[in-house]
Amino acid sequence: MPGGRLTEQDRRLIATRLTEGHGYAEIARELDRPTSTISREVTRNGGRTRYRADHAHLATGSRARRRKPPTPEADAPTTDAYGRDRAAVHDYAELFAESMVETGLPRMASRVLARLYTADTPSLTAADLVRELKVSPASISKAINYLEGLELVRREPDPGKRHEHYLIAEDIWIQAWRTSARANANWASTARKGAELFNPATPAGVRLERMSQFFQQLSDDMSGLGPDPDAAEDTATILAALIHAAGPLTTTQLATALGWPTDRVTTALTTAETYDTDPLLLKTVAPSTYTVGVTRLTTAQRQALTNASS
Incomplete structure (x- = not known):
């Protein structure tokens, strides 16, 4: 049942698809679940390489028995200021983050970027991100530093206050494009140096030279050179x-x-x-x-x- 608890059959399918090399998003589509559900299931039960369906099913049952029943907050709103379902908004942000994780972006950096991108305010502070993501300030700081290095996020001080505001760069897609092109150019340069060191006539030199040519062409194509x-x-x-x-x-x-x-x-x-x-x-x-x-x-x-x- 979509949205319900994962069954033992669901977990066996997850284990099979992981063995076959499928990504979380593909598995989620097959089970008609949010990608974040599959990601959490695998992460809390050993990760991609150690996930076992039977162990995961037993562990989940054990956790459910130990868990205390939640105390509902009668006055807690289920929708935000725009009338959107808060749970659906949260799930979408996690799905957005998971999509970025599958392209190689670190998980916490992806979650921070997803929150910044889906925020209704122009910027968020570290305290906002800590509260929304339920992680430590150190985790937020590390993620912001990483995203700054990619020129995807920038900081702005709050005049008269100690807080910093984090904003999405206006030309984020252009910056991401340039960053990818630079990364491919770096791969090409490193491989070229290796080819020269190992001698282009040797098997290792031939492989490195081909690698250099491939990434140089890729960088040139992305850069429009x-x-x-x-x-x-x-x-x-x-x-x-x-x-x-x-x-x-x-x-x-x-x-x-x-x-x-x-x-x-x-x-x-x-x-x-x-x-x-x-x-x-x-x-x-x-x-x-x-x-x-x-x-x-x-x-x-x-x-x-x-x-x-x-």
Whole structure:
């Protein structure tokens, strides 16, 4: 039953799918459960490599017997100021975080970023995050430092107070894109040094040289590098401008707003159309008129996000 307790049969399926290498999101879809439910189930019962269905089922029953019945708060609201179900909002934030974890982002950093992204306020303090995530201030500080290093979050002091406010960077998708491109370039550089050290004629040297070429090409594709070395920077600026405008703009409008010659804008737009800028997608909505969309999201996820922000 969706939303009910996991059965022994559910746990056996989880164990089988983990052995087959499936991710939490895939398993959750098959069981019609939130990804956070699968993540918690596996984490509290040994993790991906040590999860056993029979042990997990027995341990869950034991925990349920020891658990004291909760004392309900009669006056606790079940909806927020916008009339949204608080439990559903919480589950979505955990699902959002789990999606980022599966791309390689550390779990706590993912949970912090998800809370910042789904907050109705422009920023959150460390105390806000500690209260919402029920973790220590040290965990929040470590996660914020990590996200700052990726240029996904920035700090702003609260004038006259000791508190700092954490905000999502306005061009977060552009920054994530640039960070990925830089990471691939670093992989390419490291592999190239290894190829030179081991000698390109040796088996190890050949493997490292191929690795270097692969990641260099990947970095170039993500950066939009071509004959013009400034193409990547101009493309990023064009995409950021369209995100900020939150609506279609013509080539002429972009040139006027940015103070660029029209041919420079045209080159940047052509680069954005030529290269895969996932998760951003340049869209032509009319002749010489452009806007930016976001890839990766399913129709259901788009609708859920629209409902959550309305």
